Amino acid sequence: MFVEYLTTLLSTVYKVPGVIDPDKSFTELEVDSLSLAELGAQLEDEFGISVDEDELTGETTVTELAGLLQSRGADIPA
Numbered sequence: 001m002f003v004e005y006l007t008t009l010l011s012t013v014y015k016v017p018g019v020i021d022p023d024k025s026f027t028e029l030e031v032d033s034l035s036l037a038e039l040g041a042q043l044e045d046e047f048g049i050s051v052d053e054d055e056l057t058g059e060t061t062v063t064e065l066a067g068l069l070q071s072r073g074a075d076i077p078a
Contacts, residue, residue, distance in 0.1 A: 002066035005076050020062065027058035047074035
């Protein structure tokens with residue numbers, strides 16, 4: 001569920017082109033460091049959880065970030 005949410009967010013807000021492979025790193029998806037910082041802040045605001053800088057890097061995958069959100073008890077609004 002979080003993977004789908006994140007891939008939609010990346011394609012619509014962060015304009016990542018093409019089909020997003022959730023097992024690719026953010027670097028492989030060509031998401032720059034500024035966009036990663038914005039994404040982290042957005043997720044913190046939306047879900048009320050903390051995402052540390054070392055948890056959301058260019059080497060992080062969408063799948064890993066989805067697992068982090070789920071492990072922190074984030075809840076996607078219906």
